[in-house]
Amino acid sequence: MAKILLTDDDPLLIRMYQKKLEIDGHTVETADDGVAALKKVKSFTPDLILLDIMMPNMNGYQVLEKLKADASTKKIPVILLTNVGSSDEDVEKGLDLGAVAYIVKAENRPSTVVSKVKEILAGYVRELPKVKAKLKA
């Protein structure tokens, strides 16, 4: 359905999310660090970017800043997909930098992530996922 750029330095998780997104009908490209991600954005022109925060060379926040600074990329919705934890400071920082959502990987199963992606694509809604609820799939 849509073109999604998946950025994460962990190959296991890349494989997992890619599979789930492809099952749902999306076209997925991957990048394993910030530098690769920025390159891919230019060539792949995704409709949505899933972005990890803890990565070598360039972390997710830095990538986000660069994306939003560039006129050609700043309109692409970015979901921060991370395991750093959801303390107010981290979430606020991400949303302030322009992300539309902040999802903690460990708290949300792949199916939830995919639902969120669909939601964003449908409405481009900004969200504050402050309270975590354990939804058993």
Next chain:
Amino acid sequence: MTPLVYLGILTLVCWIVIIFLHSIKKSLTLIPLFTFISLSTLLGQYLSDLNYAVALGTFSLHVGTVAFFTSVLLGVLLLYLFEGPRGARLAMWVINGTTVLYLAVIGLMSSMIETTTVNFTWQSVVSNFWSIVAVVLDVFFMGITWELLSRKKGIPLFFRVFLVVLGTFILDTVVYITGAFSTIPAYTSILIGALEVRVILAFITSIFITLYLSAEGYKETGRDKPKNFWEILNFHSDLELKVATLSQVAQREKEINLQLSKFQQSLDAVSDQIVIANPKGTVIYANPAMETMTGYTRKEALGSKAGTLWGKQMPPEFYKKLWNTINNKKNFEGELINKRKTGGVYEALIKISPVLDDDGNIEYFVGIERDISRERQLERAKDEFLSMASHELRTPLTAIDGIVSMIRDGDYGEVNKNLVQPLDDINAASARLIALVNDLLNVSRIEAGRLKYDLAECDPNDDVQEVAGLLKGMLQSKKIDFSIQHCPPTMVVADKNKVKQVMSNLVGNAIKFTEKGLITVRLVQEPEQVVIYIQDTGVGIKTEDKNKLFQKFEQLGSDKSRQAGTGLGLYISKQICQKMGGDLWLDTSDYGKGSTFAFSLPRTGTTAAKAAAREIASEQHTHPDQKSDTDFIS
């Protein structure tokens, strides 16, 4: 010299003695008495001279040392009564000294000026010498007589005084008249006449003295009593006493100095920095540790205003608050950043106590500082390590949890129905591990004071609604009914997210431990707080398990329910409630019927709310890198 001049001199001398031994106030009250006594002795002198005139044929009013002598003697008696032998002895010294001085002055005068009014002859020297002896003997006599009379109980004050005075007068008269007139034929008649006069004089003066004693509320107990009669005249003891007192004082001084040096040694040896400042804030003492810690020498510190050399690293409000607190005679405790002379800063724990004198005024400030830079560094390193570790643990756990759920969803092909349960079990286990990682991180943060609280006014009624919405799925899957009983809108002071976490934890537990039935959340408004009750119709809690509830890693219930939890949820929730000024507790529980948990939050403006806010602010100040991590439901 006219009688009035004589009166004046007399009063003055007595006065000097009295002032010497009593306060000025007391001597003023004695003026009337001495005036009366002096007048009486003048009268006595007049009568005496009349008596002489009868015997000798001529009348002349003698100024005479007799009247002077008598008045002074009565003064000494009073001193004896009030002060005891010591007072009387001291008076004796004064009187005799005055007599000698009088002789010396007169002698000098007469050798310089030819005068007929004063007869400085050898005779007068001798008579004055005898008067000195007489003073001593009379004091002795008065003392003995008084002590003897006082030991007999039941003799009224007047009679005691009268007998002492009379006895002394008789003794004096006999000795004097015999000494002066024994050679002349009229001796006997003079003696008898003189004695008659003396009796009258004794009587009159005794009345005055008794009146005075009664007016002063005279009590025997006030003065020191001689142990034996010889002590009355014991000049030696006066000297001894003085020496003893002086040596006592010297001894005491030595002891104090020794103690002081011990204290100084102790302070010098302590590894924490100790600085003592005067009320103005000037450093008057700094121990060697101060040099090690700040890099400044003690010499540099002495005389400087406390905290200026190595301070000034904190915002001005901090120092303002510090000085305000200690100037209001309260202890100040806090953490601050200081600067070493060599450059570089360090974190220190500081405690300053004002020391008050007997009147309650500040005598000096004592400040103790401890370098806690290393401690804080270790804490930060530990927290960083735990954060990193948590992150590292979460990644593979996410993979396990996520992939298994996808297998279960059929994303990798149809699932053999034999695999359904095991896959669910793996999912449950991995979910639990993830929760555990979160909880461990949060417990560590809570215990290190590094969990951030965002206090604000909020209404718990709203939060309950939100949580209910989020847990709807769980409730529906277990087919448990859920109801909320709101209380009127009330504002409490709390961290909104943490309130929701606690509620989720408790409602989640209720769901976990209830197979069927109803879960009720009831909010109750109380004067100081809002209490939220979470009641379930679940398995309940056995009495013996009740005190295990809030301990770390204690989980109750069957294996099924235990699988979902980490054993840390209630512990964390309770810590959080207490930190915000409330509490969390098990309200009631019946095994087999259900349980009711409750937690409270302080209302806006209450003491609990203010105290919690203060503590949280202080903790935030100590650990500026706190994190408000909000995932810890289990």
